[in-house]
Structures are given as C-alpha cells and as structure tokens.
Amino acid sequence: MATNKKSAARAPAPASEQTPAAVPAFTREEELAAYRQMLLIRRFEEKAGQLYGMGLIGGFCHLYIGQEAVVVGMQMALKDGDQIITGYRDHGHMLASGMDASGVMAELTGRRGGYSKGKGGSMHMFSMAKNFFGGHGIVGAQVALGTGLGFANQYRGNDAVAVAYFGDGAANQGQVYESFNMAELWKLPVIYVIENNRYAMGTAVTRASAQADFSRRGVSFNIPGEQVDGMDVRAVRAAGDRATKWCREGNGPIILEMQTYRYRGHSMSDPAKYRSREEVEKVRHEQDPIEQVRARLLEKKWVGEDDLKKIDAEVRDIVNRSADFASSDPEPDPAELYTDVYR
Amino acid sequence: MAELTYRDAVARGIAQEMERDERVVFLGEDVAKAGGVFKATVGLYERFGPLRVRDTPISEQAILGAAMGAAMTGLRPIAEIMFADFAAVCFDYIANEFPKLRYMTNGQLGCPLVVRTGNGGGARFGAQHSQSIENWTMMIPGLKVVAPSSPLDVVGLMAAAVRDDNPVIFHEHKSLYAMKGEVPDGEIVDSLGTAKILRPGKDATILALAMMVPRALEAAEALAAQHGIDCEVIDVRSLVPLDTQTILTSVVKTGRLFTVEENPRLCGWGAEIASIAADEVFWDLDGPIVRITTPHIPLPAADHLEDLAIPNAARIAERVSRVMNGSQR
Ligand SMILES: Cc1ncc(C[n+]2csc(CCOP(=O)(O)OP(=O)(O)O)c2C)c(N)n1
Ligand SMILES: [Mg+2]
Numbered sequence: 053m054a055t056n057k058k059s060a061a062r063a064p065a066p067a068s069e070q071t072p073a074a075v076p077a078f079t080r081e082e083e084l085a086a087y088r089q090m091l092l093i094r095r096f097e098e099k100a101g102q103l104y105g106m107g108l109i110g111g112f113c114h115l116y117i118g119q120e121a122v123v124v125g126m127q128m129a130l131k132d133g134d135q136i137i138t139g140y141r142d143h144g145h146m147l148a149s150g151m152d153a154s155g156v157m158a159e160l161t162g163r164r165g166g167y168s169k170g171k172g173g174s175m176h177m178f179s180m181a182k183n184f185f186g187g188h189g190i191v192g193a194q195v196a197l198g199t200g201l202g203f204a205n206q207y208r209g210n211d212a213v214a215v216a217y218f219g220d221g222a223a224n225q226g227q228v229y230e231s232f233n234m235a236e237l238w239k240l241p242v243i244y245v246i247e248n249n250r251y252a253m254g255t256a257v258t259r260a261s262a263q264a265d266f267s268r269r270g271v272s273f274n275i276p277g278e279q280v281d282g283m284d285v286r287a288v289r290a291a292g293d294r295a296t297k298w299c300r301e302g303n304g305p306i307i308l309e310m311q312t313y314r315y316r317g318h319s320m321s322d323p324a325k326y327r328s329r330e331e332v333e334k335v336r337h338e339q340d341p342i343e344q345v346r347a348r349l350l351e352k353k354w355v356g357e358d359d360l361k362k363i364d365a366e367v368r369d370i371v372n373r374s375a376d377f378a379s380s381d382p383e384p385d386p387a388e389l390y391t392d393v394y395r
Numbered sequence: 396m397a398e399l400t401y402r403d404a405v406a407r408g409i410a411q412e413m414e415r416d417e418r419v420v421f422l423g424e425d426v427a428k429a430g431g432v433f434k435a436t437v438g439l440y441e442r443f444g445p446l447r448v449r450d451t452p453i454s455e456q457a458i459l460g461a462a463m464g465a466a467m468t469g470l471r472p473i474a475e476i477m478f479a480d481f482a483a484v485c486f487d488y489i490a491n492e493f494p495k496l497r498y499m500t501n502g503q504l505g506c507p508l509v510v511r512t513g514n515g516g517g518a519r520f521g522a523q524h525s526q527s528i529e530n531w532t533m534m535i536p537g538l539k540v541v542a543p544s545s546p547l548d549v550v551g552l553m554a555a556a557v558r559d560d561n562p563v564i565f566h567e568h569k570s571l572y573a574m575k576g577e578v579p580d581g582e583i584v585d586s587l588g589t590a591k592i593l594r595p596g597k598d599a600t601i602l603a604l605a606m607m608v609p610r611a612l613e614a615a616e617a618l619a620a621q622h623g624i625d626c627e628v629i630d631v632r633s634l635v636p637l638d639t640q641t642i643l644t645s646v647v648k649t650g651r652l653f654t655v656e657e658n659p660r661l662c663g664w665g666a667e668i669a670s671i672a673a674d675e676v677f678w679d680l681d682g683p684i685v686r687i688t689t690p691h692i693p694l695p696a697a698d699h700l701e702d703l704a705i706p707n708a709a710r711i712a713e714r715v716s717r718v719m720n721g722s723q724r
Contacts, residue, residue: 110698111519162519162697173521173696189523190484191453224452225484252453254429260452326429383699393692 075287080354086128086285087345088363090120093144094342095371096153097316100143100160104320108379109160113174116144118315121341122247123148125288126215129296133210137185137198138217140175141247141314145217149182153370157378165381169388192225194218195244199231202242202305213299217245221252223266229273232305236273239304243295244270246307247282249314254326266309275305282310283339313339396579402572404546405435405511408553409473411582413443416471419557422449422458423475423511432477433513433572455481459488459510463562466508467496471557479514479528479566486531493562494537509556509563514542515606515657516689516705517570521696527657527689529604530664532564533634539587540634542566544608546576548632551585559587568605588636592645596627599651599719602642602668604631607655607706614655614711622716634664642668643676650681653715655706656688663688685718687711 078086097115104113116123119141127148130136138145146156151167159166160174167177175189185201188194198216205212222228223246235242246266250257257264267277276298280291288310295306313335317324324332349355399407413419421439423431427450430437440448451458455476462472476482482489489510496506516525532540539561543549549567556563593608594615603611608630615626627645631638646652652672654665669684687706695701 111521111696112524162695162700170697171522171693171695171700173519176521176523176696189521190481192484221453224454226454226456253432254425255450255452259450384695384697386700386703389690389692389695389700389704 075281075284076290078286078289080352082128083345083349083354084363086124087342087349088367089124089127089148090285090342090345091363091367092153092370093120093124093147095367096147096157096374097143099371099375100157101316101320103157103161103375103378109174110162111173112140113160113320114141114318115314115316115320116141118335118341119247119249119282119312120144121285121288122245122282122310122312123217125285126245126292128289129292130213130215131296133183133212134296135183135185135201135212135214136217137194137201137214138187139191139194139219139222140187140189141219142175142177142187146177146179146184146187149179149184151177151179151182151184153374154377157374158381161378161381162383163378163381164384165377170384171388171392192218192222192227195222195225195228196231198244199235199240199242202235202240203238205241206238211241211300213241213243213296215243215245217247219252220246220248220250220257220266221255221260223269224260228269232270232273232275235305236270236275239302241299241302242305243292243299244305244307246309247312248309249312251314251318251326253318253322256326267307270305270307275307277307277309279309279311282312283341284344285341396577398575399546399578400572401546401549401567401574401576402433402435404549404578405553405567406438407578408550409436409439410442411550412554412557413439413447416557418469418471419473420447420449420465420470421473421475422451422462424451424453424458424477426450426475431475433569435567435572436475455485456488459485460492462508462510463488463492463496463506466506467504471507473509473511473557476510476512478524478569479512480523480526482512482528482531489532489538489564490535494535497561498537505560506562507560509553509565511565511567513569514566515568515570516694516701517606519696519698519701522693525694525701527605527659529566529634530658530662532566533664533667534662537562538635539563540566541587541632542568542605542634543632544568544571544605544630546574547578547583548585548630550578551583552587552632554582554584555587558584563587566605570606574609588633588638590632590638590641591630592627592641593630594626594628596625596649598625598649599627599653599715600642600645600649601626601628601653601655601711601715602631602665603628603655604634604664605657607657610706610708611655611711613708614715617708617712618715621712622719624716624719626715631664637668639671639675643672646672646676647679650679651719652680652684653718654686654688655711656686657705658689660686660688660691682718685714687714
C-alpha cells in the first residue's frame with residue numbers, strides 16, 4: 053500500500069479489497085534473531101507473571117504474551133535514531149528496543165536499579181539511550197506524544213521516524229484523531245501502529261468500535277493504512293519496511309493495524325471471562341508467533357532441536373538473572389520521593 | 396441489616412435509584428457486562444438491561460459529554476470515569492460544561508448527573524492511576540463533591556447525589572472497595588453537605604476524608620491510649636457543600652484543628668478549611684492549625700515509597716501528639 057503511487061495512497065482501498073502482500077522470506081539469521089527476541093519477551097513476561105504471583109510485583113502488570121511478533125518485526129524495520137512510544141503494555145517494546153531485562157524487571161518490583169528507580173512501575177519506564185519514550189498509563193496519550201516526536205524529527209531535518217503504538221481500545225480516544233489530522237496536515241514522519249489484540253480490557257473490538265477495520269481509521273484524513281498479520285513476524289517487518297520508507301520519503305504519517313492477540317488477561321487481576329478458553333487455545337495452536345518461526349527453522353533444517361535448546365537456555369539465563377536482580381536489589385531510598393519532581 | 400462491602404454498596408446505591416427513577420441511566424467503560432474494573436457495578440446490567448446500563452468505548456470525553464447532553468433533556472445519568480486521574484482527559488466537561496450550564500442558560504437547563512470515579516492511592520498503581528483529585532473538583536463553582544468512607548455512606552450519598560439537581564462528583568476510594576460495613580435494609584437516602592462525627596472527643600478536632608477516615612480513627616485510638624489525648628474525628632464526607640457548622644462547632648469545643656488529607660499538599664481541601672477556621676474561629680483556637688497531607692509530589696509505584704508518601708495512622712498520631720505537646724512541628 054505505502055509503496056503505491058501517491059494518488060493510490062491518498063485514497064486507501066479498504067483492507068478487504070487490497071491484494072495481500074506476499075510475505076517475504078527471512079534469511080536464516082533474521083529468523084534466528086526474531087526467534088531469540090520473541091522468546092526473550094515471552095520468557096520475561098512469564099517470569100514477571102510468576103513474580104507477580106509471589107507478591108514481588110504489585111499494582112499493575114500487563115503482559116505482552118502473544119503479541120511478540122509486532123514489536124520484534126517493527127524493530128527489525130527501524131534504524132538507529134528512530135523513536136518508539138507506547139502505552140502501559142510496554143515490557144515487550146522495551147526489550148525489543150534493547151533495554152536491559154534486569155532494569156525492566158527491577159522497575160516492576162519497585163527497586164533501586166529499575167529504569168525509573170521503582171517510582172515508575174510497570175507502566176512508566178523510559179530509556180533515552182534506546183530512544184524509548186515510554187511507558188504511558190493514560191490510554192491514548194502516547195498517540196499525540198508520538199506525533200510530537202515526529203514533529204521534532206521534521207523540525208530537525210533528520211530522517212528519523214517515530215513509531216507510536218496503541219491498542220484497538222485506545223483507537224477510540226479523541227486525541228488520536230486530532231493527532232491524525234495534524235500529522236497528515238504537516239506531513240509528519242509518524243507510524244501509527246494499532247495493536248489490535250481483539251480486546252480492550254473486557255470489551256471485544258466489535259462491542260466498542262463502529263469501524264473495526266483500523267487500517268481505515270485515517271481515511272478521512274487521507275492517511276494510508278494497512279492491515280497486517282501481526283502474528284507473522286515477517287509480515288510485520290515487511291509492513292514496517294514499507295512504512296518507514298513512506299515516512300522517510302516525506303509522505304507523512306501511515307497507519308499499520310497489527311492483527312494480533314493477547315493470550316493472558318488484560319492485567320494480572322483479570323479472570324478473562326469475556327472469551328472462551330477454546331478461543332485462546334485456537335490462536336495459540338494455529339498462529340503462535342514464536343512457534344511459526346520455530347517450525348520454519350526446523351523445517352528448513354536451518355537449526356536442529358539442540359540449537360534451539362541452546363537459545364532457550366541463553367534466554368532463560370538472561371531472564372533468571374533479571375529476576376534475581378529484581379528480587380535482591382535494594383528498595384529505593386526514601387529520599388527518592390522528592391527527587392525528579394522538579395529540577 | 397446486611398454486611399456489605401464498599402464495592403457492593405456502590406451497586407446497591409445505583410440499583411436503588413434506578414429502581415425508583417426511570418430517568419436514571421448508567422454508562423462507562425467495562426461497567427456493564429464485566430461489572431466494572433473494580434467489580435463495583437456487578438449485576439446492574441443483568442437487572443436493568445442494556446438500554447439503561449451501557450458499556451462505552453474508551454472515550455471519556457464522549458462519556459461525560461453524552462451524559463451531560465442527556466441530562467440537559469432531564470435524564471439523570473450516572474457516568475463512570477474508571478480512575479479519577481482520567482478526569483484530566485475529559486476535564487472540559489467537568490470544569491467548563493457541567494458547572495456553568497444552569498448559570499449560562501438563565502436557569503432554563505440543569506445538569507443533574509453524577510460522575511463516579513475511583514479516587515486515591517495505596518494500590519501501587521503509580522503516578523497516573525493513584526491520585527487523589529478531590530481538590531481538583533472542589534475548586535470549581537457549580538459542582539458538588541462527595542467522598543464516602545463507608546458502605547453505608549456510599550449507598551446514602553449515592554442516592555442523595557442522584558436526586559440532586561446539580562452535577563455531583565462522587566469520589567469512591569479504590570483502596571476502600573474491599574472494606575465491609577453494616578448497611579440496613581430498605582431505602583437509604585443521606586444528604587449532601589453533611590459531615591459526620593465518628594468519634595467524639597474534647598482535646599482536638601481531626602478532619603478526614605475517604606481512606607484517611609479509618610486511618611484517623613485508628614490514630615485517635617492510639618492517641619487516647621498512649622498519650623491521653625482525646626480526639627474528635629470528623630468524616631468531612633462532602634467538600635461542596637461543606638458542613639462548616641459541624642466542623643467549626645467542633646473546633647470551638649476542642650480549640651485544636653488537624654486535617655488529614657490524601658491529596659497533595661498545595662491547595663488540598665484542608666487548606667480551604669484551615670482558611671475558613673482562621674477567618675471564623677481564630678480566637679477559639681489554642682494552637683496552630685496543622686495539615687497532615689501527602690507531600691507535593693507525584694505518587695511512586697514502589698510499595699514502600701507509596702506507604703511513606705500517604706499519611707497513615709502512625710504518622711497522624713505522631714504529628715498530633717507532638718503538636719499537642721507544644722512542639723510546633
Ligand atoms: C484515559 C484512560 N481511560 C481508561 C483507562 C483504563 N484502561 C487501561 S487499559 C484499557 C484498555 C485498553 O485497551 P487497548 O487499547 O485495546 O490496549 P490493550 O490493553 O489491548 O493492549 C483501559 C480501558 C486508561 N488507562 N486511561
Ligand atoms: Mg486491545
């Protein structure tokens with residue numbers, strides 16, 4: 053879509069009428085890199101869930117399990133200097149952007165070595181070293197902020213692109229459309245990634261959205277959009293490549309609707325009564341983003357079971373070390389209550 | 396008489412009013428089928444149906460705007476803003492629309508609606524989901540503001556809020572949802588603008604609101620047992636209108652005034668009451684008016700930091716005893 057001529061892009065065809073882009077293959081190295089990153093996020097989140105169950109993590113903890121291909125595929129399409137911003141379901145985005153697992157886990161447990169010294173918690177972490185701009189608890193707020201990141205890129209004349217991630221539920225916030233209009237009006241280099249995981253808390257997309265084809269949410273602003281199989285990391289990467297190119301060429305913003313699924317509850321306290329176990333199991337069995345890569349790696353005989361076990365062990369080691377750090381690192385000093393309020 | 400949780404009391408209060416008055420409708424995010432993110436509205440959807448109990452998209456401006464539009468025609472909507480912090484997302488309606496309507500329409504239109512919201516901290520939710528915003532709402536002429544501290548008050552004040560002809564901001568405290576209390580059977584209707592003396596005492600007046608109420612009561616018991624200081628604890632309950640009668644009568648009796656506030660210090664509700672007391676009963680005071688508050692900081696997520704930030708019984712008792720024993724600070 054984004055690679056089409058401008059006129060075509062001005063009036064995006066409904067996703068149902070688009071010819072699905074063929075999914076380009078990954079090289080062995082790309083498959084392995086994607087596998088490792090997605091597995092890291094999955095194992096990290098499983099561990100966070102355990103620590104929550106043990107009472108080491110309090111408050112909110114929104115797990116990203118099931119959606120790993122989205123951030124990992126997008127990250128593969130980005131280059132140094134591109135910025136990322138998201139909501140509260142942010143652990144995956146941080147790990148994908150290269151932030152340190154121990155620093156993230158220690159923030160979840162509210163410790164000194166956490167990215168925000170324990171003051172931010174699960175929903176509020178940032179790393180300027182990795183161009184990760186948070187971590188925001190107010191649904192939809194990051195969409196306008198991401199637009200501002202794009203504005204700054206245009207102002208500075210660099211060719212960096214801002215990626216603003218938000219959910220299907222967040223897509224019904226008013227500031228999203230204020231942002232769309234301004235971004236297109238000013239041709240800002242922003243990729244709006246709508247992670248459609250089919251639910252916003254207990255509300256299924258169809259119960260909350262009059263237009264559930266999120267790729268069309270920019271139509272009245274002339275922002276092109278694409279629906280992407282967000283469970284296939286290759287499809288995500290390819291869409292990310294098209295989108296970054298579109299933005300870097302000065303065409304303005306673009307919308308990518310990632311069709312994905314969250315396996316766990318909205319947060320740790322959600323019994324998920326609004327959907328059936330079968331629905332979750334079906335996605336897990338038929339579409340799991342990690343299993344897809346694993347199957348391809350084995351099928352092509354690019355790796356053997358032993359190689360995968362080795363990656364598993366390495367990933368587990370990183371995650372275990374992050375958990376050890378997060379449970380042994382001291383709690384923040386009481387004086388921290390008053391730091392970084394003003395300067 | 397039944398023992399109810401604070402969360403069940405919310406549903407009971409809303410149900411009582413919906414049963415009585417067909418003009419009452421209820422809307423918010425995940426409030427109907429899921430029964431609310433804090434499970435405070437369980438059963439309403441089943442009982443009153445999808446026309447009167449509605450799940451909305453995540454669109455706070457549309458929720459409050461639609462509630463007001465309906466109220467302008469005479470319906471009596473109850474709208475939920477899930478976390479009080481999100482009031483900032485739709486503050487136009489709270490600050491510019493609801494409270495000015497009657498005034499600007501020469502009294503032709505009113506805005507009889509209730510905004511219920513999960514206020515306050517203590518749940519490790521961090522800076523954007525833990526704020527006590529009662530003072531944000533207190534400062535706007537045209538709004539009424541209540542914050543119950545017990546299941547009984549939730550039911551009675553909810554009824555009073557729904558029956559009131561003005562916009563009422565109803566602050567539920569999210570760390571009190573699990574609290575239990577006795578609630579009599581049958582219809583319960585309280586009145587806005589009334590404070591409640593929960594513990595009579597002669598030495599000092601302690602004013603508290605919402606989650607600070609049980610903590611102030613606990614502190615008062617400790618002060619009596621350990622220091623022989625007999626405190627009168629008043630649950631302010633309603634910030635607008637404010638029951639200055641009950642509050643000032645108590646201050647005149649005890650000669651000492653303390654406020655216990657969860658909102659951040661600057662412009663907290665107690666500052667307003669301190670100012671009123673200084674104006675009206677200054678010569679009856681035997682010592683400085685002292686405010687015990689959360690400092691003027693955002694709230695941290697880390698549990699031990701959050702516990703240090705929000706006033707607790709030990710801190711209240713310590714502060715009151717020191718001031719009562721003659722030390723200023
Ligand atoms: C302004 C605002 N309204 C409501 C909420 C409460 N809330 C947090 S997450 C959420 C659901 C968001 O769903 P979606 O955008 O689909 O993201 P997902 O959780 O599926 O990743 C809601 C209603 C909030 N944090 N901020
Ligand atoms: Mg969602």
